[in-house]
Amino acid sequence: MDTTTQIFDAIRDYTNQRDTRRVFPTQATIDQLDTLPQALPANGLPPHQILNLLIATAAPATVLTTSGRYFGFVTGGALPTAQAANMLATAWDQNTALTVMSPAGTNIEQVALNWLAQLLHIPATAAGAFVTGATMATFTGMAAARHALLKAKNYDVESQGLFGAPEFPVVVSEESHSTLFKALAMLGLGRDRVLKVPTDAQGRMTPSLFPTLNQPALVCLQAGNVNSGAMDHAHQLIPLAKQSNSWVHVDGAFGLWGAGDQYAEADSWATDGHKWLNVPYDSGIAFVRDPQALTGAMAISASYLNSAGGIEPMHKSPEGSRRARGIDAWAALLSLGEIGVREMIDRCCQHARTFATTLSQNGVQILNEVNLNQVLAALDTDEKTLAWIEAIQNEGICWAGSTHWHGRRAMRISVSSWATTSEDVERSLASMLRSRLA
Ligand SMILES: Cc1ncc(COP(=O)(O)O)c(C=O)c1O
DSSP states (O other): OOHHHHHHHHHHHHHHGGGTSOSSOOHHHHHGGGGSOOSOOSSOOOHHHHHHHIIIIIGGGSOOTTSTTBOSTTOOOOOHHHHHHHHHHHHHTOOTTSTTTOHHHHHHHHHHHHHHHHHTTOOTTSEEEEESSHHHHHHHHHHHHHHHHHHTTTOOHHHHOSTTOOOOOEEEETTOOHHHHHHHHHTTSOSSSSEEEOBOTTSOBOGGGOOOOSSOOEEEEEBSOTTTOOBOOHHHHHHHHHTTTOEEEEEOTTGGGGOTTTTTTOSEEEEESSSTTOOOSSOEEEEESSHHHHHHHHOOOOTTOOOSSSOOGGGTSSOSSOOOTHHHHHHHHHHHHHHHHHHHHHHHHHHHHHHHHHHHHTTOEEOSOOSSSEEEEEOSSHHHHHHHHHHHHHHOSOBOEEEEETTEEEEEEEOOOTTOOHHHHHHHHHHHHHHHHO
């Protein structure tokens, strides 16, 4: 069998298991990974043998995130068309750093960015970049913020660095995502040198506790708390931030997809394609209202780089060489259309409400207001909640993880896959209720 047939057969078989296989692999299948070659062979193996190892040994140990019953970590699944486009783009092996390296890759990505801006209520004049994930999208947006805030103080941070730079305040939420602090650290802005706004019972910034700013700051809002799904109050907080000419960055890794236009007045936005748009991993997206702030932070020059007038992704993102990752998003958007995207988001939110209602009717406590795709469910003690989650995971019908929420342990159910059907929700609920009694 040639390798192409072998791969496509394997993909078909894997996909066909989506409704039947355990969502999380057994320990026995994970242990089998030890049988994969551990020592680098002196001589290479033939392709079919390598693929056999992956198909027979690695595939059974994968977590079935493509299943409609995977509710862990706000990951989303992967739409079949996006997956297929990803494979095609991999076969093309385009380096999408510059237009001259890949006219097809850069053009298709730019169209996808235009569509994304339209869907996410971001101005058409904003500059966009495909990066690895929301962590890097937030890094990118905040690098543009750092550029602009310091340029306004006549300081060129890209050439002078932060040593001796004028200071500016950074405002975050007490419940900003951990990766936002990582991005701050990578930018030299400091994880701890921040003003933290206290949050309410849903994990949203409390507008009345927003600090008085007497100079332009970097203000970081969140569209979608990673536990509760709650959104910071954009309509109150953006005008407050704008009173001091501050830069507003929005971490909307998944929540931006369900936020409507409430964050439209922000200055930069970070989101993921690999979460709620359901494209394969490696698809973060950054947008910056002022294109010059983005290129000011990211553009480089070298004797062999021609950046005259093209789309030139490497001058708008932290990365140079990279695959044409935006093709996956382009295919996903084309396959769903605007209405299809909205329906997918609404469907996930509806499933989340069904989880919350049915669990609550059966004596489970729901700790958050279920306004998006996140459900925090708990039993009356932490011990019982953790044992319940373990029993559900062991049964293998569905998978949801545990979290800490305002002093309690909870099961976090994140519904963000295109593949989740009402039947998946019913099967998962049956497993959850059975496991509670076990
Ligand atoms: C609110 C929020 N921000 C940032 C991230 C980080 O995203 P990524 O893992 O794609 O970098 C996540 C991931 O769950 C998130 O939920």
